[in-house]
Amino acid sequence: MNIDGVRNGIVLDHIKAGKSMMIYELLGLDKIDNCVAVIKNVSSVKYGKKDIIKIDEFIDLDYDILGYIDSNITVNRVKDGKLEKKLHMELPKNLKNVIKCINPRCITSIEQEIEHEYRLVDKENKIYRCIYCDAEHRVK
Amino acid sequence: MKDIRNLINITDLSVEEIDALIKVADDIVANPKDYEDICNHKKLATLFFEPSTRTRLSFEAAMLELGGSVLGFSSANSSSAAKGESVSDTIQTVGCYVDIIAMRHPKEGAPIVGAKRTTVPIINAGDGGHFHPTQTLTDLLTIKRKKGSLNNMTIGLCGDLKFGRTVHSLIEAMLRYEGIKFILISPHELQVPDYVKEKMNERGAEWKEVETLEEAMADLDVLYMTRVQKERFFNEEDYIRLKDSYVLDLEKLQVAKENLCIMHPLPRVNEISVEVDDDPRACYFFQALCGKHIRMALILFLLGIRK
Numbered sequence A: 001m002n003i004d005g006v007r008n009g010i011v012l013d014h015i016k017a018g019k020s021m022m023i024y025e026l027l028g029l030d031k032i033d034n035c036v037a038v039i040k041n042v043s044s045v046k047y048g049k050k051d052i053i054k055i056d057e058f059i060d061l062d063y064d065i066l067g068y069i070d071s072n073i074t075v076n077r078v079k080d081g082k083l084e085k086k087l088h089m090e091l092p093k094n095l096k097n098v099i100k101c102i103n104p105r106c107i108t109s110i111e112q113e114i115e116h117e118y119r120l121v122d123k124e125n126k127i128y129r130c131i132y133c134d135a136e137h138r139v140k
Numbered sequence B: 001m002k003d004i005r006n007l008i009n010i011t012d013l014s015v016e017e018i019d020a021l022i023k024v025a026d027d028i029v030a031n032p033k034d035y036e037d038i039c040n041h042k043k044l045a046t047l048f049f050e051p052s053t054r055t056r057l058s059f060e061a062a063m064l065e066l067g068g069s070v071l072g073f074s075s076a077n078s079s080s081a082a083k084g085e086s087v088s089d090t091i092q093t094v095g096c097y098v099d100i101i102a103m104r105h106p107k108e109g110a111p112i113v114g115a116k117r118t119t120v121p122i123i124n125a126g127d128g129g130h131f132h133p134t135q136t137l138t139d140l141l142t143i144k145r146k147k148g149s150l151n152n153m154t155i156g157l158c159g160d161l162k163f164g165r166t167v168h169s170l171i172e173a174m175l176r177y178e179g180i181k182f183i184l185i186s187p188h189e190l191q192v193p194d195y196v197k198e199k200m201n202e203r204g205a206e207w208k209e210v211e212t213l214e215e216a217m218a219d220l221d222v223l224y225m226t227r228v229q230k231e232r233f234f235n236e237e238d239y240i241r242l243k244d245s246y247v248l249d250l251e252k253l254q255v256a257k258e259n260l261c262i263m264h265p266l267p268r269v270n271e272i273s274v275e276v277d278d279d280p281r282a283c284y285f286f287q288a289l290c291g292k293h294i295r296m297a298l299i300l301f302l303l304g305i306r307k
Helices: A020-026 A063-069 B015-030 B054-065 B087-094 B110-116 B133-147 B165-174 B194-202 B236-242 B274-278 B284-303
Strands: A009-016 A036-044 A048-055 A074-079 A082-088 A094-096 A117-122 A127-130 A136-138 B043-048 B069-073 B100-105 B122-127 B153-158 B180-185 B206-210 B222-225 B261-263
Touching: A009 A020, A020 A036, A020 A048, A020 A063, A063 A094, B015 B133, B015 B284, B043 B054, B043 B087, B054 B069, B054 B100, B054 B122, B054 B133, B054 B284, B087 B100, B087 B110, B100 B110, B100 B284, B110 B122, B122 B133, B133 B165, B133 B222, B133 B261, B133 B284, B153 B165, B165 B180, B165 B194, B165 B222, B261 B284
Parallel strands: B043 B069, B043 B100, B100 B122, B153 B180, B153 B222, B180 B206, B222 B261
Antiparallel strands: A009 A048, A009 A074, A036 A048, A074 A082, A094 A117, A117 A127, A127 A136
16 A cells, blocks of 8 residues: 655654554544545564554644653654654653543542643653642553 | 742652751740741631641641631531532632631642642641641651651551551651651551552662551551541441551550650541550650641741741
8 A cells, every 4th residue: 555755744653553543633633634644554673563644734743642652653754755853752751631530539530620730750660640649640 | 929838748848948847846835935926917727628626726726826817617518619619719719818828628639739829828738648748747846856866766657558648748758867667557458559669669768568566566666656547438348347457555565665656646546545645655645736836837937937
């Protein structure tokens, strides 16, 4: 299957196979007008299989969400058909409204309007904690 | 704009600041006249969304002894929380009327929400089973007064170590001192949460868990007893099964050191037998008195008032 390369836009590469649709939704790619290609289960030497998203436009990306979902993702900015910049993602130190705290004792369980915030406490083991109640969240 | 200091977690204060608070608390006892009008025209709000005797009254007594005034409520039912008002809105409103707020709330992290919405200092007077930093300051002052130091001792914490917020805050505070060993005495269901164990491991602290008081008693310099709190359980059967797990009496104290310091944040139910009250090692009512002195020092510190 052939899909044209991006001339001016962004390529999200090395997405863990099967996670591309989640990223598509979380980044709000369904709301943009330009061409977006979601390519699933592409052969990869490094990972066996991977997903790729190609966006035919420069848009602001939430790197925190990308880093949280999959810190192996690379973001390639392509200009005039050439790679202009390559960014490697990492787990963000803080996350707002990405993880929902489910601790029934946490203030977020009753205070509807406040943001759900988590901070990274253990990078190696990918552990976040709610800033309000310290509830643990392990990134899978 | 002046930087506002809050006390949400005991680690919001450096060891040096805690030492300074202890010195002021001791000076308050030595020179009470110097402090009797020091907070003239200052107002403290005590916002207790959950009932309390000692914490609320000691805050109020502290502010009154400093010459300030007190207003507030002692249960959520007597505030607009009963009408569904959010914590954010309540704190933002009260912040318009007072100079400093002490709040207790059953939900964990509620004071953080409050601190984001006001420019007056917020003191966490207990947030659910999470933190209770002014109890910790009280405990530190008590240990310092009884032991003369906060370094090099073995502390036994007994009872509900899972939901006992005083325990979590005390461990976090003592981890910053030298030569502290912890013996955690609790049933399996009420062991300290993982995040507290992580903190002890991060700091390289020496600690162990045991299931009976007898296993630990002879080694202890401080024994911190806690109540198994009914309000922290979702299931009454679990509460009834565990509430009498640990009762301290004179018989168990026979093997204890002569200078053991027995503490309890109070209220107790039956986890310390009344016969222990007359033992010179019982420090829990002295601890309640220390609570007023350290809260006086804390109010002065957060308001930026010096003698």
